[in-house]
Amino acid sequence: MAKCIVIGGGFAGLASAAYLTKAGIKVELLESSPKLGGRAYSFKDESSGSIIDNGQHIMMGCYTETLDFMKLIGAGDNLLYQDKLKINFVKEGFKVLALNASRLPYPFNLITGLLNYKAISPKERISLLKFFLKLPFQKVNEIKKLTVREFLLKENQSENAIEAFWAILVVGALNTSMEKASAEIFLNILKRIFLSGNAASAIVLPKYGLSETYCVSAGKFIAEGGGIINMPEGVTGLIYEGMLLKKIITAKRIIDDFDFVISAVPFFAAEKIKNFSLIVPHPGMSFSPILSVHVWLKENKFKDDFYGLIGSEVHWIFNRGDHITLVISDAGRFIDKERGEISELVINELQKFADIKKDEIISIKIIKEKRATFIPTNDINGKRPGTKTNLSNFFLAGDWIDTGLPSTIESAVKSGRLAAEMILKNLIDCYSDSV
Numbered sequence: 312m313a314k315c316i317v318i319g320g321g322f323a324g325l326a327s328a329a330y331l332t333k334a335g336i337k338v339e340l341l342e343s344s345p346k347l348g349g350r351a352y353s354f355k356d357e358s359s360g361s362i363i364d365n366g367q368h369i370m371m372g373c374y375t376e377t378l379d380f381m382k383l384i385g386a387g388d389n390l391l392y393q394d395k396l397k398i399n400f401v402k403e404g405f406k407v408l409a410l411n412a413s414r415l416p417y418p419f420n421l422i423t424g425l426l427n428y429k430a431i432s433p434k435e436r437i438s439l440l441k442f443f444l445k446l447p448f449q450k451v452n453e454i455k456k457l458t459v460r461e462f463l464l465k466e467n468q469s470e471n472a473i474e475a476f477w478a479i480l481v482v483g484a485l486n487t488s489m490e491k492a493s494a495e496i497f498l499n500i501l502k503r504i505f506l507s508g509n510a511a512s513a514i515v516l517p518k519y520g521l522s523e524t525y526c527v528s529a530g531k532f533i534a535e536g537g538g539i540i541n542m543p544e545g546v547t548g549l550i551y552e553g554m555l556l557k558k559i560i561t562a563k564r565i566i567d568d569f570d571f572v573i574s575a576v577p578f579f580a581a582e583k584i585k586n587f588s589l590i591v592p593h594p595g596m597s598f599s600p601i602l603s604v605h606v607w608l609k610e611n612k613f614k615d616d617f618y619g620l621i622g623s624e625v626h627w628i629f630n631r632g633d634h635i636t637l638v639i640s641d642a643g644r645f646i647d648k649e650r651g652e653i654s655e656l657v658i659n660e661l662q663k664f665a666d667i668k669k670d671e672i673i674s675i676k677i678i679k680e681k682r683a684t685f686i687p688t689n690d691i692n693g694k695r696p697g698t699k700t701n702l703s704n705f706f707l708a709g710d711w712i713d714t715g716l717p718s719t720i721e722s723a724v725k726s727g728r729l730a731a732e733m734i735l736k737n738l739i740d741c742y743s744d745s746v
């Protein structure tokens with residue numbers, strides 16, 4: 312039986328390990344930390360007893376790779392699926408302006424939803440509608456060098472429509488400003504979200520803490536298929552000869568009994584592994600932080616699952632039942648700020664947007680993820696490596712691989728599936744050559 316070592320236990324590593332397990336390949340997964348999940352995990356907050364995520368994760372119906380992976384590991388029911396797109400946008404004073412797809416058949420449900428979106432003027436809604444009607448015909452070549460902001464201005468989107476509609480969408484999907492984000496990558500995801508049927512644009516949320524939502528099921532699926540997960544066991548070096556990876560050095564041992572290896576670690580971690588950078592050239596990426604602020608209230612008055620804030624430094628509020636989570640994406644300017652200063656901002660925004668007073672707050676916990684996602688600029692398009700490397704038995708996975716998607720769960724899972732499929736193809740080719 313062929314054996315594959317998978318380095319890294321985030322979405323990408325778990326997806327590749329699960330698809331290989333499904334195909335009957337023996338998997339050994341090495342994870343440097345004592346837990347699975349990478350940049351998407353949960354843990355118990357000792358002071359409140361709540362299970363909290365390192366950061367709220369949103370998926371969408373168009374995350375077909377992720378939804379397939381969740382089904383494969385038996386975790387499809389651990390997600391909450393909207394039946395149609397609904398986002399509550401909120402202005403100061405808790406003025407809720409819903410973007411709500413109607414009950415009409417697709418695409419009229421989305422069109423009527425946009426036409427009824429009251430945060431922008433009727434004229435702006437018409438421009439928005441024109442934008443979406445033109446979307447199927449937009450050509451990547453024509454916008455290749457543009458940023459998202461340049462693209463939106465070219466398509467006659469007003470400053471108000473940019474603030475009250477586009478800004479939250481862009482920062483939520485790409486975790487960077489529209490002045491930096493690549494129009495090409497944005498266009499790709501808009502097409503996936505809005506041109507692929509009713510379910511594609513609906514929001515999908517984890518039902519439980521992230522680790523319970525997918526890590527536990529993934530670990531179980533791999534173990535039941537005969538795979539092994541070793542953690543904590545970080546890889547420190549790679550030894551290759553000619554076109555073959557020969558040995559993996561970990562903090563505990565040297566491993567040489569494998570047929571294939573998949574690296575499923577982000578580039579910033581992989582470049583610390585000896586010889587990795589000699590095999591895979593630097594893709595020239597930089598990273599953007601996300602701040603998650605978990606707040607426990609005396610009384611949780613929020614009724615819906617989540618809210619997008621218009622004109623605030625805080626982009627989203629998620630209702631987690633026993634607490635709420637405020638998300639600040641593209642959080643470079645906050646990352647080095649003292650916790651007191653960040654708490655102050657959150658308290659002010661809760662007062663302004665939801666009329667929650669300071670004395671209604673029991674406690675606040677701030678989680679800073681410095682390198683949450685890579686920044687999808689035009690400069691990195693074409694520089695992201697593919698699944699194959701120059702070594703015939705060494706493959707790459709991770710959200711940063713060239714999947715055509717931004718730094719998301721969907722990109723990570725797709726990259727993992729692609730790496731697993733490449734190995735299976737190799738095995739089939741070897742078998743056909745030998746008969």
Ligand SMILES: Cc1cc2nc3c(=O)[nH]c(=O)nc-3n(C[C@H](O)[C@H](O)[C@H](O)COP(=O)(O)OP(=O)(O)OC[C@H]3O[C@@H](n4cnc5c(N)ncnc54)[C@H](O)[C@@H]3O)c2cc1C
Binds near residue numbers: 318544580584718
């Ligand atoms: C706060 C936050 C919010 C986010 N929100 C969203 C969202 O709403 N929607 C969305 O789609 N995406 C979101 N993302 C992005 C998403 O989490 C990532 O794109 C995805 O989790 C990346 O998965 P990965 O497997 O490629 O990498 P990682 O999750 O980084 O996994 C890599 C793993 O490799 C391990 N590792 C590193 N070095 C070594 C080594 N030398 N040896 C062995 N193991 C090693 C790490 O410990 C880690 O477990 C968010 C990210 C953050 C941080």
